[in-house]
Amino acid sequence: xxxxxxxxxxxxxxxxxxxxxxxxxxxxxxxxxxxxxxxxxxxxxxxxxxxxxxxxxxxxxxxxxxxxxxxxxxxxxxxxxxxxxxxxxxxxxxxxxxxxxxxxxxxxxxxxxxxxxxxxxxxxxxxxxxxxxxxxxxxxxxxxxxxxxxxxxxxxxxxxxxxxxxxxxxxxxxxxxxxxxxxxxxxxxxxxxxxxxxxxxxxxxxxxxxxxxxxxxxxxxxxxxxxxxxxxxxxxxxxxxxxxxxxxxxxxxxxxxxxxxxxxx
Amino acid sequence: xxxxxxxxxxxxxxxxxxxxxxxxxxxxxxxxxxxxxxxxxxxxxxxxxxxxxxxxxxxxxxxxxxxxxxxxxxxxxxxxxxx
Numbered sequence: 001x002x003x004x005x006x007x008x009x010x011x012x013x014x015x016x017x018x019x020x021x022x023x024x025x026x027x028x029x030x031x032x033x034x035x036x037x038x039x040x041x042x043x044x045x046x047x048x049x050x051x052x053x054x055x056x057x058x059x060x061x062x063x064x065x066x067x068x069x070x071x072x073x074x075x076x077x078x079x080x081x082x083x084x085x086x087x088x089x090x091x092x093x094x095x096x097x098x099x100x101x102x103x104x105x106x107x108x109x110x111x112x113x114x115x116x117x118x119x120x121x122x123x124x125x126x127x128x129x130x131x132x133x134x135x136x137x138x139x140x141x142x143x144x145x146x147x148x149x150x151x152x153x154x155x156x157x158x159x160x161x162x163x164x165x166x167x168x169x170x171x172x173x174x175x176x177x178x179x180x181x182x183x184x185x186x187x188x189x190x191x192x193x194x195x196x197x198x199x200x201x202x203x204x205x206x207x208x209x210x211x212x213x214x215x216x217x218x219x220x221x222x223x224x225x226x227x228x229x230x231x232x233x234x235x236x237x238x239x240x241x242x243x244x245x246x247x248x249x250x251x252x253x254x255x256x257x258x259x260x261x262x263x264x265x
Numbered sequence: 266x267x268x269x270x271x272x273x274x275x276x277x278x279x280x281x282x283x284x285x286x287x288x289x290x291x292x293x294x295x296x297x298x299x300x301x302x303x304x305x306x307x308x309x310x311x312x313x314x315x316x317x318x319x320x321x322x323x324x325x326x327x328x329x330x331x332x333x334x335x336x337x338x339x340x341x342x343x344x345x346x347x348x
Contacts, residue, residue, distance in 0.1 A: 146278075147278050147281060147282055147285075150282055151282060151285055151286065151289065154286050154289060154290070155289060157329070158289075158290060161329070180275070182273070183273035183274070183275045183276065184273055184274045184275055185274075185275055186275050186278050186279060186282075187275070190275065190278075190279050194279065194282050194283065194286060196326070196328040196329040197329070
């Protein structure tokens with residue numbers, strides 16, 4: 001068995017890349033997979049806090065590259081899933097401390113002992129992004145149904161095509177079903193039609209995502225979270241399962257109220 | 266009743282993105298596209314008579330492919346008229 005390496009990228013910042021990496025990795029670990037996440041955002045480290053592992057960092061990816069520690073020493077084991085690890089970014093260095101060939105070498109070393117390697121790309125299309133995609137077998141582009149995010153996603157897809165990184169797949173994150181129903185937000189179909197790439201998941205806007213990141217506990221561990229369910233489904237699709245897309249019809253106020261009364265929300 | 270006739274914003278978002286993406290992908294500004302059209306029409310007019318008013322030259326998207334589509338109606342052939 002050799003690991004599949006996925007890179008999560010977006011062009012625009014703030015669309016939910018790090019949230020997607022933390023949730024997909026955790027969902028894969030919940031399915032019993034061996035997962036390593038790599039924070040590719042050198043200088044703006046964040047995957048550690050979203051995963052709740054910030055207090056355990058001793059070494060980082062630049063320490064590995066510059067030979068101050070072994071790869072295994074820099075990998076932080078998750079608190080709840082012993083088969084999940086984080087390779088943190090360096091916080092005091094910049095993107096130039098890592099090269100695309102460093103990423104390829106690190107991923108090559110990880111492949112033998114993991115099922116999935118998930119790389120969190122920095123925003124932008126510069127060096128950090130190039131590093132993050134260098135080792136990827138497949139790239140996942142995250143966007144929001146919003147003009148600037150879709151435009152930047154399209155730029156990234158164009159670069160991935162030019163670099164012959166294969167066809168990326170798309171996560172549409174933070175879709176608000178009520179706004180879509182009122183024709184005040186691009187629908188998933190609109191975004192797909194504009195970008196022309198394969199859809200791998202739609203994640204509804206959901207306040208539990210913020211609550212989860214406050215606690216350092218990705219929402220996939222919350223069985224009631226709709227965003228969590230969407231991310232768990234994407235993780236199944238990454239494992240090759242054919243999972244139908246969620247019905248994201250807006251829930252009526254009354255229905256929500258009933259669910260709350262029944263303790264389901 | 267302006268509220269009810271207002272076009273919903275999702276449609277404007279999609280239309281605006283369609284245009285922006287075509288130009289982003291081809292690296293062609295709207296101004297450059299205009300001069301491309303002018304040059305194209307000049308070249309064609311050297312060989313056949315065309316109706317410049319009815320010409321339609323547009324960049325179109327088909328999935329991730331871009332296409333320059335030209336619909337250039339010819340003026341009724343002068344040879345035909347003479348005959």
